[in-house]
Amino acid sequence: METSHSIGAIAFAVALAGGAGAAIAQDPSTSSGRAWPSKPIRMIVPFTAGSASDVLGRIVGQRLTELWGQQIVMDNRPGAGGLIGSELTRQAAPDGYTLTMIGQPHLSNALLREVRPYDPLKDFTAISFVGSNPNVIVLGKGVEAKTIPDLIALAKARPGAMNYGSAGVGSSSHLAGALFVSKAGINVVHVPFRIGADSRSALIAGTIQFYVYPLPAIVGMLKAGTLRPLAVGSPKRAAALPDVPTSAEAGFPQYRSESWFGLIAPQGVPKRLVTRINTDTVSVLKEPATREKFAQQGAEPGFGPPEHFAKIQRDEYAELASLIKSIGMKVQ
Numbered sequence: 001m002e003t004s005h006s007i008g009a010i011a012f013a014v015a016l017a018g019g020a021g022a023a024i025a026q027d028p029s030t031s032s033g034r035a036w037p038s039k040p041i042r043m044i045v046p047f048t049a050g051s052a053s054d055v056l057g058r059i060v061g062q063r064l065t066e067l068w069g070q071q072i073v074m075d076n077r078p079g080a081g082g083l084i085g086s087e088l089t090r091q092a093a094p095d096g097y098t099l100t101m102i103g104q105p106h107l108s109n110a111l112l113r114e115v116r117p118y119d120p121l122k123d124f125t126a127i128s129f130v131g132s133n134p135n136v137i138v139l140g141k142g143v144e145a146k147t148i149p150d151l152i153a154l155a156k157a158r159p160g161a162m163n164y165g166s167a168g169v170g171s172s173s174h175l176a177g178a179l180f181v182s183k184a185g186i187n188v189v190h191v192p193f194r195i196g197a198d199s200r201s202a203l204i205a206g207t208i209q210f211y212v213y214p215l216p217a218i219v220g221m222l223k224a225g226t227l228r229p230l231a232v233g234s235p236k237r238a239a240a241l242p243d244v245p246t247s248a249e250a251g252f253p254q255y256r257s258e259s260w261f262g263l264i265a266p267q268g269v270p271k272r273l274v275t276r277i278n279t280d281t282v283s284v285l286k287e288p289a290t291r292e293k294f295a296q297q298g299a300e301p302g303f304g305p306p307e308h309f310a311k312i313q314r315d316e317y318a319e320l321a322s323l324i325k326s327i328g329m330k331v332q
Contacts, residue, residue, distance in 0.1 A: 036096050036273060037070040044100040046085025047167060048078045048196045052214035052299075053261050056131060057101035059293045060263075063284040072099075078194060081168035083109045083117060090123050094268035096277065099127065103214075103261045107317045108170040111324050121317060125274060126310035127263040128281040133215045133299035134234035135176045135257040136244065138227050141206035148184075148231055148252035151210065155186035162188045165199045165211040175323070176212035176233065176257040182327045183255050203227055214259040215240065215298035233257030240298035260302070260316075262309045278306050 043061050045054045054076060061072035077085040082105035092098035110120045118124075137148070145151040155162050164181070166174035169192055181188055191208055193199040196217060202208045204227070212233070219240050221227045231250035232238050234257075247255045263281060265274070284290055285301040294301050324330075 036276070037068050039097065040071040040073050041068070041096070042073050042075050042092075042098050044075045044077055044085045044089055044098065046077055046082035046100070046102065046105065047171075048194075049074075049076050050196050050217060051078075051167070052133065052172075052216040052259060052297075053101045053103055055216040055297055056261055056294070056299060059290060059297075060130060060281060060284055063287070063290060064280060067280055067284070079168075081105050081109055081112075081170035081174065081192075083170075086120075086124075087117060089264065089266055090118050092266045094125070094266040094270075096265065096269055096273040099263050099265055099277070101130065101261055102264055103259055104172045104175060104316065104320065105168075105170050106264070107313060108175060108320050108324065111317075111321055112170045112330055121310075121314060123267050125265040125267055125269045126306045126313060127265055127274060128278045128285075128306065129260070129262045129302035129304050129309040129312055130281070130285065131294055131299045131302045132258055132260040133297070134232040134238050135172070135212050135259055136215050136218065136222070136232045136238075136241070136298075137180070137230040137247075138203060138211050138213055138218060138222070139230050140203040140209045140211075143206075143209050145230060148247060148250045148255070151230065152184045152186055152252075154209075155184070155188050159187040160189065162186075162210075163191045163208040164188050165191050165193055165202060165208040167196065167199070168192045168194065170329075172214055172259045173212055175320070175329075176259070177210075178327050178329055179257060179323065180212060180255055184252070200227065212257060219296075219298050238298045239295055260312065262302070262312070274306055 043057055045057050047053055058074060061074060065072045077088055085100060086106050086109060089098060089100040107120050110116050110118060139145060145154060164177045166177055199211055203211060215238060222229050222241060229244045231245050231247045233247050233255060237246055282303050285303060291301055
């Protein structure tokens with residue numbers, strides 16, 4: 001959120017010089033003296049298969065597997081709005097064999113609880129910014145709104161009777177939905193889902209009336225016409241959904257909502273490994289084939305050194321703290 005409304009304001013930094021071939025030639029070693037990587041690498045995804053972080057993580061992981069000659073093993077650990085995956089990362093050995101694809105929930109989880117589970121800025125190693133994408137407002141069955149003001153009018157006509165879904169308290173979809181509710185001044189009920197397929201089924205059945213998804217998690221169903229999008233939260237239309245208006249075009253310019261994603265590792269990973277992983281990841285993200293795969297999902301690759309991604313997280317953390325305080329969000 002991957003607040004989710006602010007990522008468009010973040011400028012992409014210039015990518016690290018040099019390609020993957022140069023990085024591979026450096027062949028850094030672990031503390032044991034063995035060349036890295038000498039075994040499979042785990043990529044933790046704090047959400048279910050098919051989520052935006054999972055989809056983008058698999059695209060990047062497949063190419064890194066080819067570059068490194070070691071399998072990137074996807075490890076989906078959904079639960080607690082992404083908290084479980086972040087905690088597993090914090091507890092892992094800082095040896096370069098555990099990476100995690102995070103988004104805004106990694107930051108918001110530290111702000112939503114009375115006892116902070118971790119410090120997202122100090123307890124982890126920033127590796128690489130991976131990309132960003134618009135969030136899209138998707139309507140449930142029976143919601144006849146054609147514009148965002150239509151949706152707002154329906155909600156105001158039935159205070160407390162409409163539901164909106166999310167991937168859990170503090171998830172990017174929750175933050176994006178809560179921001180919309182706050183901007184619209186409506187009284188609706190938040191319904192968290194642990195499994196993405198359940199939320200989509202609820203929309204199809206009309207159990208929930210809207211859901212603000214990161215675009216890669218839902219683009220296939222939108223293109224197939226299974227679900228109906230109302231608007232994307234980006235300042236310009238998404239290339240993957242050229243017929244879907246922006247929130248401004250849909251009559252609500254004060255709402256903006258995008259998500260970002262990036263790779264982190266446990267705190268203490270040797271600098272030479274951080275540089276190696278970042279350089280190879282940036283090289284993969286710059287490849288035309290990767291850019292095309294991202295575009296098909298409605299996402300845009302992001303570049304830059306680890307310091308760039310660390311700054312994105314610092315800036316976002318401050319904005320999330322302000323948003324969460326202003327709307328009174330907390331873990332129930």
